[in-house]
Amino acid sequence: MEYFHRFRQQLLSRLVLIILLENILVGVTWWGVTTYIELGGTETAALVGTATIVYAILIASVSAMWLTQPTKLIARAIMHVTPETAAKVEAPDPTTPAFGRELVSGLIHEVFELATTAEKTHQTITHTSDLRTNFVANSLPLPLLIFDANETILFANEVAGSYIGMPSTEMIGKSVYTVLDMLFPSEDTLDTWLADKKTKNATASSTWDRIKLNPAEGRPSRSFDLAAYYNRDNPDKFETMLVLFDHTKAYSQDDQAISFIALSVHELRTPLTLLRGYIEAFEEEFAGKLTADMNDFMFKMSATAQQLTAFVNNILNVARIDDDQLVLQLHEEQWGEVIRAAANNLALRAKVRGITIEYSIAPNLPTVGADRVSVLEVINNLVDNAIKYSGDSSRIIINTYLTANNLVETTVQDFGVGIPQNVLPNLFTKFYRDHHNRAQIGGTGLGLYLCKAIVHAHGGTVWVKSNKGEGSTFGFTLVPFANLNDEMRDSVNQDITRGAHGWIKNHSLYRR
Amino acid sequence: MTDPVVRNGKKVLCVEDERFISELYARALTKAGYDIVVEPDGQRALEVAQTNNFDIILLDLMIPTITGFEVLSKLRDTTVTPQLKAKIIITTNLEQREEIRKSIEDQADGYLVKAEITPRELVEFLSHLDT
Structure with missing residues (x-):
């Protein structure tokens, strides 16, 4: 900006000079005229006025070119660096003879310099916006x-x-x-x-x-x-x-963890097969020859082996769910009969803990669409939980009835320790366990997660109601077979009859 | 439980390499009147089965030399084995992937998870087979 200041100062001093020159010229004219002619006051004023105007016009018209040339050069310089007009205007030659040549060329250089800086800044901005979509995004x-x-x-x-x-x-x-x-x-x-x-x-x-x-x-x-x-x-x-x-790595480690568990659990199955087999053989061989104490021990061993089998199945089923390998085949089932079978099957495990399972089945229940093996797992898990959390109480009640929405609902109620309200929403989450009870009561935290997954796969819902100290009621619904979507009905291999322990072909009599 | 053994004349081939399991199955089946032959090796089991001398074949999947699944496929392949009269029941503690599971459903007559069934329950299961 230094050149601009100097330019203004020079312009001012030159203007003062021009004004002085004009005054001198007017003064000389007046002196010249009055030397030869006697003038009156009005005539003198007219003469001075006319001379001033004439000289001003003359001087202005001569100096205008001289004074405006630098402005013109600067204007051209500015227009040349302005992108919109750059093509139309040639760059001024800073060596053109002009008033204050050094100053003008300095100014033109300054304009060019400013323009280059501006260009650079502009380029930086454009570049940044490219970066946003390309460089940053790709980096x-x-x-x-x-x-x-x-x-x-x-x-x-x-x-x-x-x-x-x-x-x-x-x-x-x-x-x-x-x-x-x-x-x-x-x-x-x-x-x-x-x-x-x-x-x-x-x-x-x-x-x-x-x-x-x-x-x-x-x-x-x-x-x-x-x-x-x-x-x-x-x-x-x-x-x-x-x-x-x-997070493939981290998540696959989790997945591997569950697969590893599933794999280890398979290894548990063989000894478990043997344990159950030998307990049964022992009972058969020594039937009627054992003392009451011995019978009681056998009975507890048997119940424990059953519990272990249930645990192994839970883990395997969770691994299947996580691996999308849980395949349900919904058949038409007499629900009352399923409940009766489940209650009888669980009676042994309950009896070991001094608990009796009561059940009530509403009359005229419609048949439900259910994968028998899986729904039995649900009942087993709910009853096992009820046994675990029964505390000193000795009753578990299974109820099954038709709801107002025409769903078959089943509840498992205990009268034990109950569950605090704040943990109820988390109960059906994988690995979740009430931390207050963790120390006293064993479990994997998988049972209810499994129940939820199985019931959902049946088109039903699970729920829980509980108050601390008053026991808990777990419930789930199943859809009557008649109301089942076509795609939910078993379309696979109708010839196969499935039981809790496997399947058999072409045989309608076999039902476990 | 201590009924005298009444032979029902039915022959069972138990393909099982876990000796304690075959011992338990042999005991329960013999008690129920079956004739039982135990074979722990896959390849030999295939040869024994191909004599077509059995009514029921209990086939474990994890066995030495060739797997139970291969035995099953070869027994069902009529170019390798003439029409088999035996019912084939898979006995396993393993999980199968979808495709194997489907294939077993196509080729076998029954499927049992050993840990889920006691020897007595096995006998009951077999009594429902139309042999």
Whole structure:
């Protein structure tokens, strides 16, 4: 800016000089004229006035060119560096002879310099905006996907490409759901969330854990957490942005842990087979020859072996559920008969703890659609829990009846320690156990999780009511066979009759 | 439980490599009147089964030389084995993947989880077979 200040000062001093020059010229003219002609006051004023105007016009017209040339040069310089007019205006030659040449060329240089700096700044800004979409997005070591209101991908970074196994450029224009075949662990999925947000919110964000990616042929499956940002009114037309956090390693260790348990549990099955077999053989061989004490020991061994079998089955079933391998086959079942069989089967385990199981079956119950093996697991688990938490009470009541909604409901009620209100909502969560009871009462925290999964797979619901010190009631519903969806009915191999311990072909008599 | 053994004339081949299990099954089945042959080896079991001398084959899946699943497939393959009269019951403590499970459902006549069934219950199960 130094040149601008000097330019103004010079301009001022030159203007003062011009004004002085004009005054001198006017003064000389007046002196010249009055030397030869006698003038009156009015004439003198007219002469001086006219001379001033004439000289001013003359001087102004001569000096105008001289004075405005630098301004013109500077204007051209400015126009030349302005992008809109740059093409139309040639750069001024700073060596052009002009008033205050050094100053003018200095000024032009200054304009050019400022323009270059501005250009640089502008370039930096543009560059930054490129970075936003390319450099940052591609350097982000996380898969990133951006898509529009129709779930069509607008942008995918390179990591997303290698993660999904498709060049990121190929993803553009495709539906996000075709590119990312995701398996959500619950009903809260990306599409249900988006549908909800689209109707309710302008912007929103959410995260999901443990999503599985159904990989393209030949690619290993991945597990990740998902973060989504939604903006309905984004000016760039993008509506949703997804970032994937790969936790395949951590989650597979968890999965392996459960598979490892499942594997170990298999190893338990052989000794368990033997234990139960030899207990039975022993009972048979020594029937009628044992003392009351010995009989009691046998009876306790037998009940314990049964309990161990139930435990092993729970673990295996959880492993199956987590592995999507739990296959239910819903048959038409007389529910009262199932309850009676279950109650009788569990009587031994209850009796060991001094508990009797009572049951009441409402008359005229409709047949239900049930996978007998699995629903027996549900009843076993609920009754086992009732036994564990019965405390000093000696009664367990199983009730089954038809609800107002035409569902077959079954309840298992104990009169034991009860469950504090604050832990009730967590009861059906995997590995959850009431920490107050953990020390005193054994268990894996898998039983109720399993019950919930099995009942849900039957189209029913589970619930619990409890008060500390007053016992607990667990209930679940099943759908009458007549009301079952066609797809829920067993379509697989109708010739096979399934029992709790296996299956047999072409035999209607065999029912366990 | 101590009824005298009345032979029902039915022959059972028990393919089982766990000696204690075959001992328990042999005891219970003999008591119930069956003739029982125990074979712990897969390949030999296949050969024995191919004599077509049995009414029931109890087939474990995890056995030495060739697996029970291979034995099952070969016994059901009519180019390898002529039409078998025996009913084949798989006895296992293992879990099967979907495809194996389906294949067993197609080829076997019954399926038992050994840990789920006592020898007495096995006898009851077999009594329901149409042999």
